[in-house]
Amino acid sequence: MNEWYRGDVSAEYAIGLLEYLEQRNIGRDLALAETGIGSAQLDGDLRLTTQQDAALLENAVRLTGDPGLGFELGLRSTLTWHGILGLGLMSCRTLREALRLWSGYLDVRTTGFCIYLHEHDGLAELNIQDLAPGALLRNCALERLATMTARLAEQLAQCELPDVEMWFKDEQPSYTSAYAGRLPKLRFSTGLCQVRMPSTYLDLPLPTAHSLVCSQIKQQCERERIALGQNNCLIARIKGLLPLEDGTYLGMEEVAQALCMSSRTLKRKLRHLGFNFRQLVDEARKQEVLRDVLNTTMTIDEIANRRGYSDAANLTRAFRRWTGESPSQYRSKLPYKLERGAVAQVVAA
Template identity: 90%
Template sequence: MNEWYRGDVSAEYAIGLLEYLELLGIGVDQALADTGIGSAQLEGDLRLTTQQDAALSENAVRLTGEQGLGFELGLRCTLTWHGILGLGLMSCRTLRDALRLWTGYLDVRTTSFCIYLHEHDGLAELNIQDLAPGALMRNFALERLATMTARLSTHLTQQELPEVEMWFKDEEPSYAATYADRLPKVRFSTGLCQVRMPSTYLDLPLSTAHTLVLNQVKQHCERERISLGQNNCLIARIKGLLPLEDGTYLGMEEVAQALCMSSRTLKRKLRHLGFNFRQLVDEARKQEVLRDVLNTTMTIDEIANRRGYSDAANLTRAFRRWTGESPSQYRAKLPYKLERGMAQVA
């Protein structure tokens, strides 16, 4: 795993987990055994390494027997678990502002994931990027983060939002059914990892908005980011810049210019993070193609032409490589249509 991601998760999430384990009669000493986590890390509001977070998660799953504990923690998470960033989320004017704050400062809570917000066709998508896929307990960490992110909308607007959904790339785990009646709608084997909702939700006002507090929180988060030696997530910023309205993508030079750096510097930064520019473009194209296939008003030929493939056969080969299925099989399994700018179940 890349050294860049070793100082990963805020200790406040570990404290939330330990409090839940105590409710089940599991002591702190049991939970922390062989994790390398010292009491000073928890009391001093410090960060755990990726390895420590994974070790604690592994202990918790073993001691509780709950394979879906990541879902459970995401459901139990409150705004206070996010520390001062939670205060900032509450202080935003609208849900859109809050989700932008969440994605913009996620790196002060965890550095091994980033999230970028993308709006299109009446949908808002919070795309989750795992920056440390080789680490242990990544399904746990991903399910925890996705559920936390999905629940933010309800916590902040103080109302149930039934069209919020969580999408996961991989097949449904056996334990997911246990949480089905408590989670937002969940879809598996989608090839995408995201939280999605109608864009109209983003305009919902927050009754706790406070501009002065929000500005103070942003200043604090910037100072914390500097003290941690971090920049806001470069991967998220690049992914937000790449797609153009006509279905093409910005090139390396154009992205570098937009980020106020040379292409050489951008290459170096990406290499340090374990990525290259072509890889990010390919992943962006994959996400756009998967999204297009859900739009049944478009033919496969039209999608191939829009996304830069020479013909439908080439697109289908790429699609099979990503999902193990043809576009038509994928459409049949996830029968969505785009209608009047909204994604609806067909």
């Protein structure tokens, strides 16, 4: 795993987990055994390495017997778990502003993931990128973050948001049945990892808004980012820049110019993070294709042409690699599809 991913997770998330374990009569010493996490780390609100976070999650899953612990932690998370960023989220004017703040400053809470917000066709998508996929217990950490993110929306708006969904790339694990009725709607085998909702939710005003506090929190988050020696998540910023309205993608030179750096510097930074520019373009194309397939007004030939494939057969081969299904099979199984730019319910046969 890349050295850049170390010193990753805020200790406040570990403290929240330990408090939950204590409610289950599982002592701190047992939970911290062989994790390398010291009391000084927790008491001083220092950051844990990715390895320490994974070791603590591994202990907690074993001690509770709950492989779905990431969901449990996400459901139990409070705004105070997010430290100063949680206060900033509360002070935003609208849910849109808060979720932009969450995605924009996630790296002051964890550098192992990044999130970017994308709006299209009446939907808002918070796309989650795993920057340390080789770490242990990664599904647990991902489920924790996705559930926290989904829960943030209702916590901040202080009302029920029934159309929030969590989408995961892989097949549905058996342990999700234990959380039936407690989680937002879940979709699996989608090829995407994201929290999604109607974009109308983003216009909801937050009852705790305070513009001065929000401005002060942003300044403090910037200072914390500098103190941690981090930049705003480069991967998320690039992914936000890549897609153009006509279905094409910016080149490296254009992206580098937009980021106020040379292409040589951009290439070096990506190499340091374990990525290359072509990977990011391919991932962006994959997400756009998966999104296009939801739009039933587009044929597979049209999608192939729009996304740079020579024909529908080549697109279908790529699609099978991503999802194990053809585009038409994938489209028919989804609970809803996009028609004329809106979300339409699919009536089961």
